[in-house]
Amino acid sequence: MTTNNEKIRILGKGITALALKDKFPNATLYDDNDFNQYDLNSNEFTVVSPGIPPYNNMVLNSKNLISDYDLFASVMPFSIWISGTNGKTTTTQMCQHLLKEYGSIYGGNIGVPLSHLDEKAPIWILETSSFTLHYTNKTKPNIYILLPISEDHITWHGSFEEYKNAKLKPLSLMNENDIAIIPEEFKNFKTNAHAITYKNSDDLCEHFKIDKSEIKFKEPFLLDAILAMATKKIIFDEIDNKLINEFIIDKHKVEEFRDNKNRLWIDDSKATNVDATINAIVPYNDKNIHIILGGDDKGANLVPLFENIKNLDIHVYAIGSNTEKIVKYCFEYNIKVEGCTYLNVAVAKIDSALKENSIGILSPAAASLDQFKSYAHRGDEFKKLVHSLS
Numbered sequence: 001m002t003t004n005n006e007k008i009r010i011l012g013k014g015i016t017a018l019a020l021k022d023k024f025p026n027a028t029l030y031d032d033n034d035f036n037q038y039d040l041n042s043n044e045f046t047v048v049s050p051g052i053p054p055y056n057n058m059v060l061n062s063k064n065l066i067s068d069y070d071l072f073a074s075v076m077p078f079s080i081w082i083s084g085t086n087g088k089t090t091t092t093q094m095c096q097h098l099l100k101e102y103g104s105i106y107g108g109n110i111g112v113p114l115s116h117l118d119e120k121a122p123i124w125i126l127e128t129s130s131f132t133l134h135y136t137n138k139t140k141p142n143i144y145i146l147l148p149i150s151e152d153h154i155t156w157h158g159s160f161e162e163y164k165n166a167k168l169k170p171l172s173l174m175n176e177n178d179i180a181i182i183p184e185e186f187k188n189f190k191t192n193a194h195a196i197t198y199k200n201s202d203d204l205c206e207h208f209k210i211d212k213s214e215i216k217f218k219e220p221f222l223l224d225a226i227l228a229m230a231t232k233k234i235i236f237d238e239i240d241n242k243l244i245n246e247f248i249i250d251k252h253k254v255e256e257f258r259d260n261k262n263r264l265w266i267d268d269s270k271a272t273n274v275d276a277t278i279n280a281i282v283p284y285n286d287k288n289i290h291i292i293l294g295g296d297d298k299g300a301n302l303v304p305l306f307e308n309i310k311n312l313d314i315h316v317y318a319i320g321s322n323t324e325k326i327v328k329y330c331f332e333y334n335i336k337v338e339g340c341t342y343l344n345v346a347v348a349k350i351d352s353a354l355k356e357n358s359i360g361i362l363s364p365a366a367a368s369l370d371q372f373k374s375y376a377h378r379g380d381e382f383k384k385l386v387h388s389l390s
Helices: 016-022 030-038 086-103 131-136 159-174 201-208 221-236 243-245 274-284 303-309 321-330 344-351 375-385
Strands: 009-010 028-030 045-048 078-083 103-106 121-128 143-146 178-185 193-199 253-257 264-267 286-295 314-319 336-341 358-362
Touching: 009 016, 009 253, 028 030, 030 221, 078 086, 078 159, 086 221, 086 243, 103 286, 131 159, 143 159, 143 221, 178 221, 193 303, 221 243, 221 358, 243 253, 253 358, 253 375, 264 375, 274 303, 274 321, 274 358, 286 303, 286 344, 303 321, 314 321, 314 344, 321 336, 321 344, 336 344, 344 358
Parallel strands: 009 028, 009 045, 078 121, 078 143, 103 121, 143 178, 178 193, 264 358, 286 314, 286 358, 314 336
Antiparallel strands: 253 264
């Protein structure tokens, strides 16, 4: 790690940048409004905040680009990095739930920024985004947990291939004493780490001798739980079914609730990409599904979603900035659809159609910022609308 007195510059003025400024008071913060003051020839270490894309002018005109992870390479304790497209937050939280008795702390992409984590803690559990990994070239995890990868953040990375490359980068930095748990499709990726591959939760249960019938969670959370349990097994050779079953999943993740008529609704507003939505509806494939889709799809390919749902008993209600695109795909795949544009319209239409053995689900396969402050705001509004139905 660079010393607190050494000069560095930081691109961005958000949470990560401000936390770094606390740690390195001499650092200079820049955003796009400061470009006219920006020294294009500087050799200073330049820490890039995770939200700033590689095509940003300051990034394109900088040398010595690093991530905040690289800044802490020399002082980072034993670390577990968790990444993938969906489930990384829950897996990180579950790991912390299982390991906190051993003094672990967690942060990174969620909770506490990396630079505010206690360097004396024995274990860091880091939810790690593809944005951070793109700029990370030096430091590496002791254990890397990679959940399945599907299309996401295409606009930021430029292509699905570049997104995948970012997620796989830690494998190229790890050594023979490190362990990686990765999807089987990446079994041939070159790494010095000891790689454990999996197709599904059953593979992991077999490898780590976990009895999944003892675990209360169903997919997609079952995979998260088993990955967390596998991590504890690797480090401490312990399987703790009772403790994992005490974990409580965050709101807005396949969160079931009932309306005044005792009809089942599901708030899955956290599903901001196609793969999350596909996984969310798996437990309900035998039901009549009324699903709200739409928002900012970030340029992702939506075709796999419609390929996946075309043979289900499903009715789509399209909202958000990609309403027309969703309606078009539904017509192409002969799926019942209504263009609603707004969430309140979609909920009202579902209310009139919901019957026994039906579910109403918000699982948008898109980000929320086109119409809401966050996915949590979207989910809260959804529940408020449902609870107000008479």
